[in-house]
Amino acid sequence: MARVGLTTENLVRAGAELADEIGFEQATPAELARRFGVKTASLYSHVRNAHDLKTRIALLALAELADAVSAAVAGRAGKDALIAFANVYRDYALEHPGRFAAARFRLDPDTAAAGAGVRHARMMRAILRGYDLAEPHQTHAVRLLGSVFSGYVDLESAGGFSHSAPDSQESWTKILDALDALLRTWPTAP
Amino acid sequence: MARVGLTTENLVRAGAELADEIGFEQATPAELARRFGVKTASLYSHVRNAHDLKTRIALLALAELADAVSAAVAGRAGKDALIAFANVYRDYALEHPGRFAAARFRLDPDTAAAGAGVRHARMMRAILRGYDLAEPHQTHAVRLLGSVFSGYVDLESAGGFSHSAPDSQESWTKILDALDALLRTWPTAP
DNA sequence: CATTTTGCCTAATCTGTTTAGGCAAAACAC
C-alpha cells in the first residue's frame, strides 16, 4: 500500500491548519486522519494520543507567535515596541484563530516551561524597559498588558465588538494609546 | 421504577456544579446522568443535546454573574464601583471556575442577545458614568475594562501568576488603581 | 377509578479514541 509519509512534524503542522479551518477543539485525530486519507489508528505511531496532539499544536503556535513577536519588536523601543508587540498578537489571532486558541490551551507546567512561554515573558519585559518601571511595578505592568492583549483578542474574535460602532480597529488603537500613557505615568505611589 | 425528578432546571444547576468540580468541558450529558443515577438517554427529554446543555449552563452563569455585579455595584460610584465590579468578576471566577468558563462559552448571537449579556454591558457603562467619558471614548473604555477583567482572570486561573512574586492579589489591586487613574485622565486627544 | 401524560427505560446506531498485532514497503547491510 502506498505510504503517505506521516511524521509527527507533519501531523502537527496539518493539525494547526485544521485548527484554523474548523477550530482547535474540532482538530481531532479522526478528522486529521481523514485529511491524510489514512485510518485513525495510524496516527498513534506518531502522536501518543489526542491530548498529545493538542499539546504539540499548542507548542507550535506558541513558538510561531514568539518568533513573530521577536521579529516585530527587534529594533523598536517604547510605544513603537508596545504597538508592534500588540499588533503581532492581534494579527496572529485574526489570521490563525485555531492556532491562537491552541496557544491558550492549558499545558501542564513542565511542558509549558519547556516551550516558548518563557520567551514571551522575556519579550514583554523587554518592551517595558522603555518605560523605566522598577519592580514590583514591572511585574504588575506585565500582567496588565498580558491581560489586555489576550482579553481583547479573545473578545474580539468571539465577535464581541462587531456589529456596533466604533469599529474594533479604532478601539484597539485608542487602547494602545491609553496603555502607553498609563505606562509613562504609572502610579508608583503606595 | 423510582423517578429521580429530572427537570431542565435541575439538570442545568447540577451541570453548573459539575462544571465547577471537573471543568466545563467535562460537564457532559454522560457524566451528569451518572450523577443522577439515570441513563444518559433519559436526559434527552429535558435538554435537546450536549450543546443545548452547555448553552443553558452558560446562560445560568451569565445571569448569576450579572446579579452579583448588580448587587455589588448598587450604591457605589467611581473607583468604588469599578473595584466592586472587578472583584465580583474575579471572585466569581475563582469560586466557580467551571461556571466562569461556561460564561465564556460562545453563544450564537440570538441566544446571547436573549441572555444576560446585555445587562453586563449596561452595568459596565454605568460604572463609567463616574468618569465622564464622552463617546466614542466610553466604548473604548468599556472594551478595555472588559478585556482586562476577562484576560486577567483567565490568566490567573490558568496558573499564569502563581509561583512567582509579587502575588496575584497585589497585582490585581495595583492594576485596578492604574485603571482608575487611566480613566480619570483618559487621553481624549485625537 | 379511568385516562392521559410523561419520566425514565431498553435497544440500537453512529462517531471518536485507543490498543494489539500483522503485513508489506523502505531502509540498510553486505
Add this chain to the structure above:
DNA sequence: GTGTTTTGCCTAAACAGATTAGGCAAAATG
C-alpha cells in the same frame, strides 16, 4: 542485487459518549 531489519500503515476489536426510537409504568388529571 539479495537478505534482513525497521517501520508505516493496515485490520480488528474494545470501549465510551451522543443521539434517536419506541416501550412501560408512574404521576397527574378527569
